[in-house]
Amino acid sequence: MNPLLAQFLAEAADLLTQVDEGLLQLERDPGDPELVNEVFRAAHTFKGSSGLFDFPELTRLTHAAEDLLDAVRGGRLALDSGMTDDLLAAFDLIRGWLAHVTAHEQLPASAGADAAGLITKLRAPLGGEPAAAADATPARSGASTIDAAPDWLDQFDAEWLEETASWLVTTSATMRFVRYTPDEGCFFRAEDPLHLISQVPALAKLGLVQPAAWPPPADFDEYQCLIGFVLATRAAVGELNYLFRYVPDQIETVELDGTAIRRHLAGEAPATPVEEQMAHVAEAVAGNLELARDAYDILAAAQRSLNVDTPSGPRLAAVAHSVSAAAAALGMPVEAGEPDLESLTARVSTLLDSAPPPPEEPVAPPPPPPMAAADRGRADDPGGQVGTRILKVDQEKVDHLMELVGELNVAKNGLTFLADAAEEEFGSRVLGRRIKDQYSGLHRIAEELQAAVMDVRMLPLSVAFSRFPRLIRDLSRRLGKSVELVTEGEDTMADKDVIEALGDPLVHLVRNSLDHGIEASPADRVAAGKPAAATVTLTAVADGDAVIVEIADDGRGIDPDKVKRKAYEKGLISEEELEAMGDTDAVDLVFRPGFSTADQVSDLSGRGVGMDAVRASVEKLGGTVTMRSQLGRGTSTRLRLPLSMAVTQVMVISVAGQRFGIPVDLVVETVRVHAAEIGRVLHQEVVVLRDEVVPVVDLARALDMPWTPDPAADRAILIVSLHGQRVGLLVEQFHREVDVILKPMEGLLAYADEFSGTALLGDGLVLLVLNMKEVLNLAARAQ
Secondary structure: OOHHHHHHHHHHHHHHHHHHHHHHHHHHOOOOHHHHHHHHHHHHHHHHHHOOOOOHHHHHHHHHHHHHHHHHHOOOOOOOHHHHHHHHHHHHHHHHHHHHHHHHOOOOOOHHHHHHHHHHHHHHHHOOOOOOHHHOOOOOOOOOEOOOOOHHHHHOOHHHHHHHHHHHHHHOOEEEEEEEOOOOOHHHHOOOHHHHHHOOOOEEEEEEEOOOOOOOHHHOOOOOOOOEEEEEEOOOHHHHHHHOOOOHHHEEEEEEEHHHHHHHHHOOOOOOOHHHHHHHHHHHOOOOHHHHHHHHHHHHHHHHHHHHHOOOHHHHHHHHHHHHHHHHHOOOOOOOOOOOHHHHHHHHHHHHHOOOOOOOOOOOOOOOOOOOHHHHHHHOOOOOOOOOOOOOOOHHHHHHHHHHHHHHHHHHHHHHHHHHHHHHOOOOHHHHHHHHHHHHHHHHHHHHHHHHHHHHHEEEOHHHHOOHHHHHHHHHHHHOOOEEEEEEOOOOEEEHHHHHHHHHHHHHHHHHHHHHHOOOOHHHHHHOOOOOOEEEEEEEEEEOOEEEEEEEEOOOOOOHHHHHHHHHHOOOOOHHHHHHOOHHHHHHHHHOOOOOOOOOOOOOOOOOOOHHHHHHHHHHOOOEEEEEEEOOOEEEEEEEEEOOOOEEEEEEEEEOOEEEEEEHHHEEEEEEEOHHHOEEEOOEEEEEEOOEEEEEEEHHHHOOOOOOOOOOOOEEEEEEEEOOEEEEEEEOEEEEEEEEEOEOOOHHHOOOOOEEEEEEOOOOOEEEEEOHHHHHHHHHHHO
């Protein structure tokens, strides 16, 4: 892929996120001008960057969205929910296009048709599509047909100007001339002067304007634009104004005919404003007070021309003739010879005084003087450093670095086996101790390196939370509910893999809160004594080596009796369980596969999938899910997840001569009991620990492995906790705890659900890490 395109795609995701978040905030606070500017700048930056590539449909759609945002920014339109819907839909479509570009480096074939309808909707509040380029909003520099050539016309070749003037005179046509002086910092606003110049239609001539003096090499800044452009084109003024509409203060446009160009080449002064404008005013000024004001200005200009410019004889005659005509129109006697301009001016002043003065236009303060490059570097940073020191690194490189850290851990762990071999096989305790000393130093370095790489992989939970303002807005409008989102602890950090895997479970939970938890309408909430707007709260908090994420709503809560009846009707529980089940266990039924309380199936809920998928996804991450609910008060679901999935701490045990790993998070304790202390209740072996009956599962039998424990030996039992229930695993031997890089099961073993992955130990052997939920299911089926 083109590196420039790859960079654009990487930056586009952030810009589109800014637009989405800004639009959602604007919908809540439409009067915030700074927020409007932020959204407009993000859209403008995206538009400027996209213009570097041949994506015309993308450019047109972005232009339409940007024009609408510009109208909102200028106060010409008030942003409403319908406009927000259209803007969000436009940027959603763009986001889908960019996904296609990422894979194919081009827009989808349907891009034009997909964009057409949205462009019409976006331009509808502005009055629809512009009929022609001339209808575009004019730039502030403006342009009109004049015969006064600017001084910067000298930037063009005199011979070319003469040739151009010759054919313009014969055809009575005009040529548009533009001086474009880009701002020095234009690159940092995503403006591309060369791209703008390349889009000028009917370009006839182009020239570069260099600075009067180039800075010395020591002060030269390659990121500043120091050159300008002059160009001549046969394109209409409206087309030029539309093309340069985002940089109106950087251009000057004039329209010249052949006579004006020849006057400039001959060095003659222009005839404006007296020689031509006076005749027009003299014809129309009588009886028209507004035109009398114009006459006053023009007469003042005439007097300045007579007294200061000292025009030549022909010009003086023309001025005198025009002034005489104006005087006659004002009803003043005109004598032969030069008119009395002072009395004429006084007469016009008298007429103007009889009417209220025109409103004064506010005068904008002069812009501050440009700051030197060196001063800009020191303005906000006394140390002279500009910007933040952030290095963007490809995710694959960080993942590869993590893999190398894992291999380093494996190699490091191998030293302990080597030390034992030195003592046991070669009888050298001194060598064994030296190897262990080296292991200690290497272990410290490896742990620091692992912590540093893990810190690079850590991201704030705000990355996972960022999608929910939009999701809740869309769903609440669709369901006719009023819902506010509150986020807390979004700065809590977790591993990127955890955050990425957390997205789908959170979406399920939030959708369930809006569809099931929140009352059907604001009126129902008011009738229940609640605010009309419901609240959904997303909270994240660090808890040791884990992170807790909670989704809570203040809706109607879960009715345990209704849940139990639904579960019984669907055959998920027996009649005995229905009678004996408490409220807490009833709430937990929502995680059963196939369970749903929805009376009707919709595209949001009712199919009996979702909550069981949530629990399965979280448990696959090594976490747990619990739910609490109060009828009429609301529901909260808590997810407890490990901070990282890259490195897993496991307890190594062995059974039937094979070593296995069990996540330390599930381990409660290790005990050894006499064989006689293990009893049986119905078909289940149990052991009593501290007055608590704990079921015991033979791990070898569950995994279908041949092993018979020594009848005379004590039994090694590993106590684990799963879904709040304690279970004992009968094993052969306990080993140490180790940190491992867990690899998922692949190939022919991918179907083996009883294993969550594999890891490589320091002695080169492969460790199978158990999925305790599936192991216990196997044990239950084996009984």
